[in-house]
Amino acid sequence: MAGPLKMKSNEAGRATDNAGDRVGKLLERGPVVVLSGAGLSTASGIPDYRDCEGRWKGAQPIQHSDFLRLESVRQRYWARSFFGWPTVARAAPGRGHHALAQLERAGRVELIVTQNVDGLHHKAGSASVLELHGGLAAVICLSCRARHPRAAVQDWLHAANPELAGNPAPVAPDGDAHVAAELYAGFRVPACPACGGLLKPDVVFFGDSVPRERVASAMAAIKAAAGLLVVGSSLMVYSGFRFVEFARREGKPVMAVNLGRTRADHLLDAKVEQDCDAFLDGLRMRLMPAT
Numbered sequence: 001m002a003g004p005l006k007m008k009s010n011e012a013g014r015a016t017d018n019a020g021d022r023v024g025k026l027l028e029r030g031p032v033v034v035l036s037g038a039g040l041s042t043a044s045g046i047p048d049y050r051d052c053e054g055r056w057k058g059a060q061p062i063q064h065s066d067f068l069r070l071e072s073v074r075q076r077y078w079a080r081s082f083f084g085w086p087t088v089a090r091a092a093p094g095r096g097h098h099a100l101a102q103l104e105r106a107g108r109v110e111l112i113v114t115q116n117v118d119g120l121h122h123k124a125g126s127a128s129v130l131e132l133h134g135g136l137a138a139v140i141c142l143s144c145r146a147r148h149p150r151a152a153v154q155d156w157l158h159a160a161n162p163e164l165a166g167n168p169a170p171v172a173p174d175g176d177a178h179v180a181a182e183l184y185a186g187f188r189v190p191a192c193p194a195c196g197g198l199l200k201p202d203v204v205f206f207g208d209s210v211p212r213e214r215v216a217s218a219m220a221a222i223k224a225a226a227g228l229l230v231v232g233s234s235l236m237v238y239s240g241f242r243f244v245e246f247a248r249r250e251g252k253p254v255m256a257v258n259l260g261r262t263r264a265d266h267l268l269d270a271k272v273e274q275d276c277d278a279f280l281d282g283l284r285m286r287l288m289p290a291t
């Protein structure tokens with residue numbers, strides 16, 4: 001199969017061929033499903049995992065089974081999250097998030113399927129959002145299934161570990177932060193106040209699976225849409241990649257806006273290698289000239 005039609009930006013950031021036009025024409029044909037990833041949130045101060053070659057930039061993320069099995073892993077997770085959460089809580093949506101919300105209101109976007117857990121699509125005002133991997137804003141009890149707001153859990157973490165609050169911790173992907181091991185070795189992890197059970201953020205960790213009904217509703221939306229537009233994702237994680245395979249099987253066009261390699265490059269009908277904020281904002285202006 002021929003490779004995707006590519007567009008790179010020149011120094012002025014303008015298109016040098018017409019992959020971008022093809023994305024515009026796709027949205028004119030009918031509403032699309034957007035699959036978004038960490039690249040859309042980097043401008044909001046939340047780092048992504050992979051570089052433009054699709055390689056890991058930092059340490060491996062937490063594994064679901066380790067979190068369930070090991071107290072030391074939970075101490076590490078919650079200590080790092082204690083420092084990482086404020087960045088996510090404060091983050092503001094970028095131009096790309098806002099452009100997608102406006103494109104949805106104009107009937108150009110049917111559903112955003114996001115691999116992100118930062119809640120920024122909702123903050124930007126998008127109504128039709130499927131958080132494939134859940135969201136950091138809620139914490140669930142693994143015993144009684146109570147849902148607790150993450151902001152409340154932050155207070156519990158603080159109350160249990162007041163001596164840690166002033167320490168600096170550089171931000172890492174996914175609501176995480178780099179925290180020295182000696183700081184989290186004695187970290188006190190609060191339990192569910194309702195039943196004493198284990199608390200876990202309401203996100204799908206690596207090694208866990210995405211609930212079946214979420215996958216089914218994303219697929220139903222793709223089936224009904226004009227096509228699939230991937231934004232800011234390397235697609236290295238299968239839970240996102242499968243929607244590209246599915247869209248292809250359904251005969252739907254698949255296009256991507258991403259700086260760097262994706263796992264699906266050979267499956268794309270068009271690829272725009274440009275900053276997704278700049279591109280999506282341009283797309284919004286092109287399709288909604290009055291805004």
Ligand SMILES: NC(=O)c1ccc[n+]([C@@H]2O[C@H](COP(=O)([O-])OP(=O)(O)OC[C@H]3O[C@@H](n4cnc5c(N)ncnc54)[C@H](O)[C@@H]3O)[C@@H](O)[C@H]2O)c1
Pocket residue numbers: 036037038039040041042043046047048049050051052053054115116117118133173174175232233234235236237240257258259260261274275276277
């Ligand atoms: N913001 C978040 O919620 C967040 C952040 C990090 C990781 N995660 C989780 O980790 C997994 C990571 O997979 P992924 O594919 O979403 O991310 P990824 O890190 O694997 O890929 C991000 C891609 O975006 C590109 N990119 C970065 N900045 C860009 C920009 N401004 N414009 C265009 N492209 C840009 C990168 O080159 C990379 O190819 C997901 O499952 C997600 O749940 C979430």
Ligand SMILES: [Zn+2]
Pocket residue numbers: 141142143144145146192193194195196197
């Ligand atoms: Zn409980």
